[in-house]
Amino acid sequence: MPGCALAGAIAISPPRLDITLTGTQAAEAVKVVNLDTNPIRLKVSVAHWRLDEHNRVEVIPPTPQSADQWLLITPLEFVVEPGKFQTLRILVRPRVKPEVGEHRAMIFLDEQPPDTKEFATRNLARIGVGVYVWVPPVERKAIFHCADAGYFQKPMALLDLESTGNAHVRPAVQFVVWPKEKFPGKAGTVKVQESPSSPVVVPAGAVAAGLVPDIPVLPGTRRKIVFPLAESLPAGEYWLDLSGQVDSLPIAEVVPFIVPELPSGDARDGAH
Incomplete structure (x- = not known):
């Protein structure tokens, strides 16, 4: 299902909401689909959030300027048939005069235990929909500090990026690993892609x-985005070819790295 976030048997479209607030309020909607063969009951909650050092969503206390304080959502609990x-x-209806820039919320949908005892032991899904509310004028400014690559139980790379504007930035960057x-x-x-929806x-x-x-x-944050290049590569010298952009900032970088010969018995997919 394209353009969806998936968790368990739940699909949500769109997977995140990008809302520009130019008046006193704005309205949006998401579609929650049950891909299972049994009914699913869901409960909705909202929170303020940031990313921790591992790029995971971390719930933090709300503020008057956090978008979770501005959202009115209906329904808050519902059942979706198969x-x-x-x-x-x-x-989106701010309770205070919104400051310019980005305001965030996370809408969580938590699957509730089924009434049928037969299914009471199933794992319950939780899925989050990121909400970004932007109040103009919005400035996206990115700084590219560096890129690196190496072998850390598998071939890995990182981008070191900083956002100095009043809204977040995202990398739209491809990578290619070439033998030297x-x-x-x-x-x-x-x-590596004909279009954003085509396969790599x-x-x-x-x-x-x-x-x-x-x-x-x-x-206002600086982040290292770490990602695998492959599950394994033969020992040798390689060049990592990075190209694309972070918002309006172009990226074109070549990083040499080496995959070492491992002692006999070690696995390239992460032995330790």
Whole structure:
């Protein structure tokens, strides 16, 4: 199901809400789909959040300027029959005069225990929908500090990014791993996708390719986005080819790295 967030047998579309607030209020909606063969009962809650040092959502206390204080959601508890959907309606209505820039909330949908004892031991799903409310004028400013790559139980890389504006920035960056002798000579020479919805294709001569996770770098923060390049690679010298942009900031970087010969018996997929 394209353009959806999935957890268990629950699909939500769109997976996040981007709302520009130009008046006193704004309305949005999400569709909650039951992909299971049994009814699913869900309860809605809202929280303020940030990302911790591992890029995981961390719930934090609300403030008058956090968007969780501005959301009116209906319904707050509902049952979705198998193969059916429920529309969740969201109204943004600030309780105070909003400051310019970004305001965040996370809408959590928690699956409730079923009434049927036969299914009472099933794992219950939790899914979150990020909500970004932007009050103009919005300024997105990114600083690219560095990129690195190496072998840490598997080939890994990182981007070190900073957001200095009043709204978050996201990387839209591809990577290609070339054996040193096959690098085409310039970052971004070959594209790995025909379009944002098409699959990633490893270019001829390369050994791996993919997309840097589009983890948000929240305003006023600096973040290292760490990601795997492959499950394993033969020992040798490689060049990591990074190209794309972080909002309006272009990225074109080449990082050499080495995959070492491992002692006999060690596995390249993470022995320790």
